[in-house]
Amino acid sequence: MMYLSTMHSHTTYCDGDNTPAEMAEAAYKLGFVSFGFSGHSHLPYKAGYEMKKDDEEAYRDDVLKLKVKYEGKMEILLGLELDADSSKPDFKYDYLISSVHQLHINGNWYAVDHCKADFDKCISAFGGMDNMLKAFYSATVTATLRDDIDIVGHIDLIGKFNENGEYFDPTNTKYLDLVFGAIDAILEKRPDIVFEINTGAISRGYRTTPYPDIPVLKYLAKKGARLMLNSDTHAVDTIDYAYDKALDCCKNVGVKKLYRLRKFGFEEIAI
Ligand SMILES: [Zn+2]
Ligand SMILES: [Zn+2]
Numbered sequence: 001m002m003y004l005s006t007m008h009s010h011t012t013y014c015d016g017d018n019t020p021a022e023m024a025e026a027a028y029k030l031g032f033v034s035f036g037f038s039g040h041s042h043l044p045y046k047a048g049y050e051m052k053k054d055d056e057e058a059y060r061d062d063v064l065k066l067k068v069k070y071e072g073k074m075e076i077l078l079g080l081e082l083d084a085d086s087s088k089p090d091f092k093y094d095y096l097i098s099s100v101h102q103l104h105i106n107g108n109w110y111a112v113d114h115c116k117a118d119f120d121k122c123i124s125a126f127g128g129m130d131n132m133l134k135a136f137y138s139a140t141v142t143a144t145l146r147d148d149i150d151i152v153g154h155i156d157l158i159g160k161f162n163e164n165g166e167y168f169d170p171t172n173t174k175y176l177d178l179v180f181g182a183i184d185a186i187l188e189k190r191p192d193i194v195f196e197i198n199t200g201a202i203s204r205g206y207r208t209t210p211y212p213d214i215p216v217l218k219y220l221a222k223k224g225a226r227l228m229l230n231s232d233t234h235a236v237d238t239i240d241y242a243y244d245k246a247l248d249c250c251k252n253v254g255v256k257k258l259y260r261l262r263k264f265g266f267e268e269i270a271i
Pocket of ligand 2: 008009010081232
């Protein structure tokens with residue numbers, strides 16, 4: 001079974017390598033049913049990967065033109081990946097992803113996923129890993145419960161540099177209680193929200209398994225949370241990267257269906 005969709009992609013409008021037209025053509029060649037653009041929304045500070053506020057209109061125009069170009073061949077959706085610090089979009093996007101890439105403390109912001117040096121700085125600022133983990137999952141709940149969020153982006157992004165347990169034990173009960181508590185808090189208010197299984201860190205060489213980690217995926221499956229598959233692709237050669245692996249992870253923890261976003265809304269796909 002091929003999932004043939006991603007709603008998480010980046011282009012040269014933010015930190016991707018290819019233009020929207022190049023990305024759409026690559027997805028079409030793979031036989032994709034639907035392809036969503038989710039440029040990083042502008043931020044009140046310069047993080048380096050975000051779109052400039054003034055470029056967002058051109059981004060939308062480009063994607064809207066592609067919608068027309070691929071009409072009847074592949075569904076194109078216009079989305080946005082919102083950061084915890086992004087302002088509410090002043091445009092009605094087809095869908096919104098909520099992600100936390102930065103944390104704040106003592107008037108400064110720190111990148112969670114940029115590089116190990118920045119990650120180390122963030123841990124120090126929080127006075128240790130435990131506090132940083134608490135802050136990350138608390139920010140994740142708050143950001144996700146904003147208005148109009150459709151998709152929870154890489155819920156355990158904080159494990160990007162931690163596949164070997166260098167920073168914390170991702171199987172430890174105390175850690176998992178924190179993640180499960182965040183999931184419970186989200187599902188209590190938004191039982192219909194869709195959590196993504198994200199293969200982006202695999203294609204970029206940071207991890208060998210997708211987000212979320214297996215124990216977290218297992219918990220989401222147990223709770224009956226809606227799940228989708230996203231490649232978080234930044235280039236034409238990673239549009240469906242490691243989808244087979246991600247599907248195996250799903251099957252191994254008892255996931256029987258995934259959700260795929262189409263023009264008419266989310267549809268169930270048996271796996
Ligand atoms: Zn992201
Ligand atoms: Zn992304």
